[in-house]
Amino acid sequence: MASRLPAASAAALSAGSAVPEVWSGASPALVTAPLTLLACYALWARADLLLFADAGESPPTRSAAAGQGD
Secondary structure (H helix, E strand, C coil): CHHHHHHHHHHHHHHHHHHHHHHCCCCCHHHHHHHHHHHHHHHHHHHHHHHHHHHCCCCCCHHHHHHHCC
16 A cells, blocks of 8 residues: 555645646646546555455354344
8 A cells, every 4th residue: 555655646746736737727637637546546545455454354154144144
């Protein structure tokens, strides 16, 4: 997850520096592209966290799974 931090920071800086250009009439794609990357980085980070959370849990035993339906 930490390996994505420099790229996410660069995308955030790029989006921030593009806002004044878009306000002055430049293409909105200057902001849209870095924001899309930021959204992807956020989703990847969430997926990583879900993988780490699932790795710490043991699978349910057969008797525990059978008792849930009663």
